[in-house]
Amino acid sequence: MNYQYILFDLDGTLTDPKVGITKSVAYALDKMNIEVVDYPKLDLFIGPPLQESFQAYYGLNEQEANEAIGYYRERFKQHGLYENEVYPGIEILLETLKKKGKTLAVATSKPTVFAEKILQHFKLAQYFDVIVGSNLDGTRIAKAEVIHEVLLQLSSPDKSEVIMIGDRKHDLIGAKKEGIANLGVLYGYGSNDELALEEPTYIVSNIEELDSILTN
Structure with a gap:
């Protein structure tokens, strides 16, 4: 197609945010007087x-939870935003897609203001027509709501021409609710079992496979 x-x-699709997110979660838990004994568990927050x-x-x-989020953001907006890495090959893929005339968007549960800063910092914002995330007041956090807003901002395109790409089940579930194709990537933070359970349109192991589906 x-x-x-x-x-x-x-997170987990365009960039690897592990350090920034897990350190900010640990900071928040410490402020809540909760001891972190299992640091790998913090990956689940991505x-x-x-x-x-x-x-x-x-x-x-x-x-x-809302109090903890406040502490999380206290650290994240100062440091965590930039404790992040673009996955190798992503920028080349985005550049290729734009040259082919594709319309690209970001649909994230991260607050829009943070997503924009991250994409600008790593010089990726230029590739996207629309960047949509959640609101700082805690609204529009469900992925289906985010995707719905993206589609509205893209002037409600034919859904058969739209695909959502992500590394967690929330991305796939949200895409299904909005009636669009979905693709799970295994180089992020979702397991094959997690993604396969949602019966996505595609699953890929790496960015090379992602490129093959999107550019051919």
Whole structure:
């Protein structure tokens, strides 16, 4: 299928944000007087909405989760934004897609303001027609809501021409709810079992395979 509109998740798909996210989560938990004993567990925070993760993995209630998010952002906006790396091959892929006339967008659960700063810092913002994330007030955190807003900003294109790319189940579920094709990448933070369970349109292991599907 020749997709004209290509939506990318940010964390675990365009960039590897592990250091910035996990250090900021650890900072927030410390502020909440919660000792982190299993640091690999913090990788689970990469991708899903923060409120969901603080509640699911550390048993915080809604109010506590919101307080933890405040501490997280305290560190993240100063340091965590830039403790990040663009996956090798991503910029070349984006440049190739733009040269082929594709319309590219970012659909992330990360607050839009942070997503924009990250993409500008790594000089990737130039490739995207639309960048949409969640709101700082805690609204529009579900991936389906983010994708819906992206499609509105793209003037509601034919959904058969749109594909969503991400590394976690939330990306695939959100795409299905919006009636568009989806593609799971295994070089990020979602396992094959997690992604396969959602029966995505495609699963790829690396950026070379992603390039093959999107450019051919």
